[in-house]
Amino acid sequence: MSVWKYEKAREIVVRTIILSVIFVCISLILIGRLFYLQILQGERFFVLAEKNRTAIRLTMPDRGKIYDRNGVILADNHKIFQAVLIKEQAEDYQKTLDNFKKLIPLEEDEEKRILREIKYKRAFMPIQIKDNLTKEQVVLLHLNAPVLTGIQIEETMIRTYPKKDLTAHVLGYVSLLNDRDTNVDSIWFDLAGYRIGRTGLEQSLESRLRGKPGFKKTEINAMGRTVRLMEEGKSVAGEDLNLTIDIRLQKMAMEALGNEAGTAIVVNVQTGEILSFVSTPSFDPNMFLSSISQKKWNKLMNNQKKPLQNKALFGAYSPGSIFKLVVGLAGLESGVIDPDKRVYCSGATQLGNQKFHCWKHEGHGSLTLREALRHSCDVYFYEMAQKIGVEKIVETAQKLGFGENVVTEMIGDKNGLLPTPEWKMRTKKDDWRMGDTLNLSIGQGFLLTTPLQLVRAIAAIANNGHLIDLHFLKQDKVTSTASLFNNAHLRLIRAGMYDVVNHENGTAYKSRFDLDGKRMAGKTATTQVRRISLKEREEGIKKQKDMVWESRDHALFAAYAPTDKPKYAVIVVVEHGGGGSSAAAPVASKILKEALRLDIEDAKLKEGVTRK
Amino acid sequence: MSFFKDRNCYMKNYNLSFKEKWSGFNWQFLFFICLVVFIGIGVLYSVGGGNWSPWASKQTVRFIVSLCFLMVVAFFNLRLFMRYAYWIYGLTLLMLLGVEVFGHIGMGAQRWLNLGVVNLQPSECMKIALILALARYFHGASLEDIRRVKFVIPPLLMMGVPVLLILKQPDLGTAMMLVFETAAIFFLVGVQVWKFLLVLIAGTAAIPLVWAHLHDYQKQRVLTFLNPERDPLGAGYHITQSKITLGSGGFWGKGFMQGTQSRLSFIPEKQTDFIFTVLAEEFGLLGSLVLYALYMIIIFYGMMIALKCTNFFGKILALGLTVNFALYVFINMGMVMGLMPVVGVPLPLMSYGGTAMLTLFIGFGLIECVAINKEMVIGRLGSIDDE
Numbered sequence: 001m002s003v004w005k006y007e008k009a010r011e012i013v014v015r016t017i018i019l020s021v022i023f024v025c026i027s028l029i030l031i032g033r034l035f036y037l038q039i040l041q042g043e044r045f046f047v048l049a050e051k052n053r054t055a056i057r058l059t060m061p062d063r064g065k066i067y068d069r070n071g072v073i074l075a076d077n078h079k080i081f082q083a084v085l086i087k088e089q090a091e092d093y094q095k096t097l098d099n100f101k102k103l104i105p106l107e108e109d110e111e112k113r114i115l116r117e118i119k120y121k122r123a124f125m126p127i128q129i130k131d132n133l134t135k136e137q138v139v140l141l142h143l144n145a146p147v148l149t150g151i152q153i154e155e156t157m158i159r160t161y162p163k164k165d166l167t168a169h170v171l172g173y174v175s176l177l178n179d180r181d182t183n184v185d186s187i188w189f190d191l192a193g194y195r196i197g198r199t200g201l202e203q204s205l206e207s208r209l210r211g212k213p214g215f216k217k218t219e220i221n222a223m224g225r226t227v228r229l230m231e232e233g234k235s236v237a238g239e240d241l242n243l244t245i246d247i248r249l250q251k252m253a254m255e256a257l258g259n260e261a262g263t264a265i266v267v268n269v270q271t272g273e274i275l276s277f278v279s280t281p282s283f284d285p286n287m288f289l290s291s292i293s294q295k296k297w298n299k300l301m302n303n304q305k306k307p308l309q310n311k312a313l314f315g316a317y318s319p320g321s322i323f324k325l326v327v328g329l330a331g332l333e334s335g336v337i338d339p340d341k342r343v344y345c346s347g348a349t350q351l352g353n354q355k356f357h358c359w360k361h362e363g364h365g366s367l368t369l370r371e372a373l374r375h376s377c378d379v380y381f382y383e384m385a386q387k388i389g390v391e392k393i394v395e396t397a398q399k400l401g402f403g404e405n406v407v408t409e410m411i412g413d414k415n416g417l418l419p420t421p422e423w424k425m426r427t428k429k430d431d432w433r434m435g436d437t438l439n440l441s442i443g444q445g446f447l448l449t450t451p452l453q454l455v456r457a458i459a460a461i462a463n464n465g466h467l468i469d470l471h472f473l474k475q476d477k478v479t480s481t482a483s484l485f486n487n488a489h490l491r492l493i494r495a496g497m498y499d500v501v502n503h504e505n506g507t508a509y510k511s512r513f514d515l516d517g518k519r520m521a522g523k524t525a526t527t528q529v530r531r532i533s534l535k536e537r538e539e540g541i542k543k544q545k546d547m548v549w550e551s552r553d554h555a556l557f558a559a560y561a562p563t564d565k566p567k568y569a570v571i572v573v574v575e576h577g578g579g580g581s582s583a584a585a586p587v588a589s590k591i592l593k594e595a596l597r598l599d600i601e602d603a604k605l606k607e608g609v610t611r612k
Numbered sequence: 613m614s615f616f617k618d619r620n621c622y623m624k625n626y627n628l629s630f631k632e633k634w635s636g637f638n639w640q641f642l643f644f645i646c647l648v649v650f651i652g653i654g655v656l657y658s659v660g661g662g663n664w665s666p667w668a669s670k671q672t673v674r675f676i677v678s679l680c681f682l683m684v685v686a687f688f689n690l691r692l693f694m695r696y697a698y699w700i701y702g703l704t705l706l707m708l709l710g711v712e713v714f715g716h717i718g719m720g721a722q723r724w725l726n727l728g729v730v731n732l733q734p735s736e737c738m739k740i741a742l743i744l745a746l747a748r749y750f751h752g753a754s755l756e757d758i759r760r761v762k763f764v765i766p767p768l769l770m771m772g773v774p775v776l777l778i779l780k781q782p783d784l785g786t787a788m789m790l791v792f793e794t795a796a797i798f799f800l801v802g803v804q805v806w807k808f809l810l811v812l813i814a815g816t817a818a819i820p821l822v823w824a825h826l827h828d829y830q831k832q833r834v835l836t837f838l839n840p841e842r843d844p845l846g847a848g849y850h851i852t853q854s855k856i857t858l859g860s861g862g863f864w865g866k867g868f869m870q871g872t873q874s875r876l877s878f879i880p881e882k883q884t885d886f887i888f889t890v891l892a893e894e895f896g897l898l899g900s901l902v903l904y905a906l907y908m909i910i911i912f913y914g915m916m917i918a919l920k921c922t923n924f925f926g927k928i929l930a931l932g933l934t935v936n937f938a939l940y941v942f943i944n945m946g947m948v949m950g951l952m953p954v955v956g957v958p959l960p961l962m963s964y965g966g967t968a969m970l971t972l973f974i975g976f977g978l979i980e981c982v983a984i985n986k987e988m989v990i991g992r993l994g995s996i997d998d999e
Contacts, residue, residue: 007755012924020915037949046860046862
């Protein structure tokens with residue numbers, strides 16, 4: 001072999017060995033890298049791969065349904081289609097949203113909400129764009145799916161209130177979560193279209209009604225399309241609730257109140273069941289399910305009769321003459337009032353240099369307790385109150401439940417205000433004067449009571465002195481106190497109430513009824529509206545007719561029936577209704593009559609069923 | 613050049629009988645090649661979601677066709693390749709020019725030449741043609757020749773012209789492969805190391821100039837390689853998902869056809885450039901190492917065949933082809949492991965693709981041809997008696 005060949009061949013061998021060494025080095029790097037990725041980082045990448053392929057979607061639990069005492073459905077769920085946006089699946093969510101708007105217009109407020117949700121929701125969580133899609137809209141969205149990346153159409157349940165305004169203030173309503181719901185658990189934010197109870201029982205019993213969301217773990221491909229279902233956790237439906245409300249009575253109460261602003265509550269005096277809980281004017285709670293338009297909202301807000309305000313729950317009124325029942329009872333219990341002793345009413349009582357007038361300027365003449373209640377004579381109670389003293393009146397009022405919460409099932413129940421000398425000293429820095437006692441004796445002055453407190457007190461008077469727990473939910477056990485008062489004393493008070501309706505001189509005589517011998521007993525009240533000057537200033541100059549309505553007296557009537565075996569108690573408040581006897585008593589009369597009529601009807605029906 | 617002159621040189625001597633050729637054929641080498649191809653078809657079957665279509669079946673057909681080409685090429689006379697090396701190179705260069713003029717756009721780049729029946733990718737063929745031409749060029753050169761600067765200018769031009777054409781297509785990966793394989797051959801035949809360093813320094817200095825001429829997507833790829841988190845859902849997506857796919861395999865892997873990343877299309881081009889990640893996901897580190905070992909065995913056999921060959925043309929040809937193969941493996945693996953920018957180099961024998969498979973098998977056919985003709989005497993100019 002020639003030299004050059006030998007040299008060259010040797011060089012090639014040397015260089016090949018060098019190159020092999022380089023290859024070995026490269027191999028070490030590559031294998032090291034593989035070891036790093038697959039072993040050292042393997043777990044991390046495994047998790048990332050799992051994350052890649054799985055999507056967890058929460059599924060909506062069915063909200064508990066709500067029925068009335070006879071099984072009539074008051075709050076139902078029905079199926080709807082909704083369009084949701086999943087941000088991470090959208091190529092450009094703004095573009096998607098714009099394309100969506102071209103197909104289905106969105107309200108300006110809605111769009112703002114969507115953009116807000118896009119900002120604070122996690123990228124893989126669905127955001128509701130539009131619910132209640134019609135079939136045509138669903139088809140339209142499906143056809144345009146290519147330009148709507150990230151949009152998905154899903155079936156969901158939505159609340160409906162078939163009885164509309166009849167139940168608005170009992171059930172309240174539900175609406176979508178917003179960014180002010182900071183105390184709501186984040187899991188609910190991850191459910192597109194979840195609606196939370198905002199008022200009424202929907203709000204108060206939210207935790208029982210909402211149920212537990214389920215989940216669907218699905219495998220998705222790189223395009224975000226679901227490939228298969230991997231794991232599913234079924235949602236747990238919320239609890240169905242049976243209320244004590246009788247929707248028929250509820251309807252009658254609404255009708256009886258008519259166009260007035262007011263409230264009517266009917267309870268069973270033996271069981272504490274609330275059969276009717278009405279606040280007028282009412283509204284259709286269905287309109288809050290989807291976002292409400294500004295126009296509708298303004299209309300509701302500007303209505304001076306305040307349809308959104310739950311007067312049955314939040315209303316606090318001077319009880320007026322109804323409180324005379326409490327004072328009379330306090331007098332009897334303390335032995336100050338002798339039921340047969342007459343007191344002379346000249347039309348006014350002189351206290352120092354102050355004169356306290358009776359509502360009847362010419363005076364009632366001389367009256368017994370029963371007659372004083374019948375006529376609602378102020379002077380009788382002025383005189384008696386001075387002898388009974390504020391402490392005994394307050395004590396009796398407290399026993400009857402004034403100044404405290406009545407229902408636990410509904411959030412927002414007020415305490416009202418039962419004034420005491422200590423309270424006055426604490427808040428007004430002033431001594432309790434006899435004048436305050438006189439004002440208290442006719443249910444005016446500082447005293448504020450809620451309709452629920454009043455109806456419970458009436459129930460206690462009617463059921464021989466048991467202070468009973470009022471409730472909205474059907475329950476087997478009745479919680480009430482032992483009799484708190486001497487039954488003879490209660491009979492005297494009830495006799496007065498009987499006369500108010502059934503004596504020809506009674507203040508509510510015109511509202512009497514006789515349904516197979518079943519009668520009503522009650523007490524009227526007409527209370528002056530305390531006008532707050534600050535409010536006046538805020539609202540500016542008003543039209544004359546509004547001024548007149550606003551300054552009219554509140555009309556109240558508390559009653560129970562039947563008189564021989566009391567079963568139902570009712571409180572009716574007609575705001576600015578004028579007189580208790582003319583505005584409130586007829587309403588209460590209609591309601592109680594209906595309650596008694598329904599009892600008879602139901603009994604007949606039951607009899608018919610058992611006979612069959 | 614003298615290759616026109618002695619037309620009859622290969623006729624004179626050394627005509628092996630078919631039996632001799634058959635026994636000279638390196639069957640072990642072919643066995644390991646086929647083993648890798650079978651693994652590749654298995655992975656393609658998995659990628660297809662447990663289906664022969666669309667990839668596994670076609671790849672099988674291509675494998676059979678390519679195998680025929682390998683056998684035919686292997687049983688050719690080695691002198692024939694020596695003789696026609698420049699012709700083959702020249703023809704391929706013409707085809708590259710043809711792509712420039714008639715080529716139609718495929719995958720966003722102008723790479724394919726439609727020859728009526730088949731779509732040919734001349735840039736793929738150039739990889740072999742260039743090695744043939746360089747082997748021929750360096751065959752008769754002495755070490756002194758090779759160490760002269762002037763001597764390496766023609767082969768640099770042989771490389772430079774096609775590289776420029778391929779860069780124009782644009783196909784950064786193939787151009788890079790040509791540069792690397794030329795450099796490797798230069799190194800193997802004994803070009804001094806300082807010259808490489810000089811070119812390296814000059815090249816580094818030219819980076820800004822090259823950068824200015826890169827296409828946007830190429831720039832993106834380089835930038836993304838340097839910082840994958842720059843754009844996790846855009847260009848960096850490939851690298852990130854590739855690493856996730858690899859890493860999630862762990863030691864044992866997720867099992868055959870159980871790779872979620874590939875099945876659910878989280879890795880792009882899973883059947884071509886990123887096929888290794890599919891294997892790594894389903895068979896873990898174990899499977900990856902087995903495959904890697906097979907590749908190293910093939911490279912080892914290639915080198916041994918080259919070193920056993922007594923003529924320089926065969927030596928250089930076999931070495932060049934083997935190094936070319938090794939570069940494919942290293943660059944693809946480095947790419948999918950996130951050690952290199954994504955340049956579009958397939959994993960040889962595994963990736964789905966017709967031209968690549970065919971070119972590789974023709975290359976292996978040439979190596980087998982070298983193995984068969986290891987004792988052939990080839991004169992400086994291609995004949996036996998021109999020394």
